[in-house]
Amino acid sequence: MGSHSHGQADTHGHQHSHGHGHGHSHGHGHTHDKIDWATMIPDLQRDDAMSAEASAEIARRLIGLIPARTEPVVLDIGAGAGGQSVAFAHELLARGGGRLVLVDAVPELLEVAQQAVKVATAGDDRVRVETVLADAAAPDFGAELPAADLVWASRSVHHLPDQQAGTTRLAGLLRPGGWLALAEGGLPVRCLPWDLGVGAPGLQDRLLGLRDAGFAQMRAEITDSTPMPYGWNVALGNAGLEAVTSFSVLTDHPAPPAPAVRDSVVAWLTGLSERVGDRLGEEDRATLAALLDADAETYVGAREDIYILGATTVFLGHR
Numbered sequence: 001m002g003s004h005s006h007g008q009a010d011t012h013g014h015q016h017s018h019g020h021g022h023g024h025s026h027g028h029g030h031t032h033d034k035i036d037w038a039t040m041i042p043d044l045q046r047d048d049a050m051s052a053e054a055s056a057e058i059a060r061r062l063i064g065l066i067p068a069r070t071e072p073v074v075l076d077i078g079a080g081a082g083g084q085s086v087a088f089a090h091e092l093l094a095r096g097g098g099r100l101v102l103v104d105a106v107p108e109l110l111e112v113a114q115q116a117v118k119v120a121t122a123g124d125d126r127v128r129v130e131t132v133l134a135d136a137a138a139p140d141f142g143a144e145l146p147a148a149d150l151v152w153a154s155r156s157v158h159h160l161p162d163q164q165a166g167t168t169r170l171a172g173l174l175r176p177g178g179w180l181a182l183a184e185g186g187l188p189v190r191c192l193p194w195d196l197g198v199g200a201p202g203l204q205d206r207l208l209g210l211r212d213a214g215f216a217q218m219r220a221e222i223t224d225s226t227p228m229p230y231g232w233n234v235a236l237g238n239a240g241l242e243a244v245t246s247f248s249v250l251t252d253h254p255a256p257p258a259p260a261v262r263d264s265v266v267a268w269l270t271g272l273s274e275r276v277g278d279r280l281g282e283e284d285r286a287t288l289a290a291l292l293d294a295d296a297e298t299y300v301g302a303r304e305d306i307y308i309l310g311a312t313t314v315f316l317g318h319r
Contacts, residue, residue, distance in 0.1 A: 048083025
């Protein structure tokens with residue numbers, strides 16, 4: 001869902017991208033986007049670790065908007081592996097507790113997200129964690145969900161057939177005074193220097209261009225796909241929300257890379273090559289093979305000049 005981008009379908013990219021914060025709302029097992037999310041749990045968890053600081057900042061800002069009341073209710077729609085859920089749980093604990101409802105269409109993801117929150121809160125029962133298996137594109141979506149002070153969806157609405165209808169449906173889950181926050185857009189993650197010393201310079205730009213073309217194709221192939229020819233702030237306004245605004249947070253792990261950053265860059269490049277490899281020219285395919293060969297001098301994971309830099313934009317509106 002969030003944000004993944006992900007073959008790491010959105011990993012680091014269409015912004016499930018590392019903006020990180022993966023959220024997805026999908027159909028059962030395989031989903032509207034035909035991605036098998038359960039197999040991607042290790043990638044989602046790696047992305048969550050890389051975006052932990054950004055997730056914490058998002059949680060501070062959003063939970064801070066909820067007025068003091070007995071028990072705030074937060075819905076994490078398309079919870080993915082639980083990275084943002086964990087950040088929300090920490091902020092809820094800091095203000096005395098609350099109810100955190102994790103929603104996803106993939107049972108394996110719900111289990112992993114729930115476990116992540118349990119570990120992060122050391123089982124502190126002041127944060128009541130619940131899971132709901134549901135598909136955000138279903139007509140009856142929301143029937144079993146409580147009215148919420150905050151509804152969060154990270155890079156999941158762009159996987160739904162009708163993004164405006166999905167946004168409006170999420171807005172309908174709010175209590176009066178509640179906030180809907182969508183992590184969409186932002187800037188794709190960048191990890192590589194322009195000239196790698198192998199192949200033609202600018203490889204990353206070509207890969208990202210092909211990934212974006214692949215995203216457009218994914219949208220086009222969704223059954224009943226409906227265009228949304230305007231930005232997310234307009235979508236929130238169309239959903240009847242007020243005080244619509246946005247903010248962006250950086251995910252920034254500069255060079256030289258820590259071991260976890262090396263692993264993440266290798267996973268990012270591997271996922272991207274799996275998604276766009278067949279559309280690449282022969283020279284770029286050979287370059288990717290050289291960069292991903294762990295035994296070669298050209299191995300990207302051994303470089304000192306790799307890094308992770310991306311931006312997640314959060315659009316929010318008030319009911």
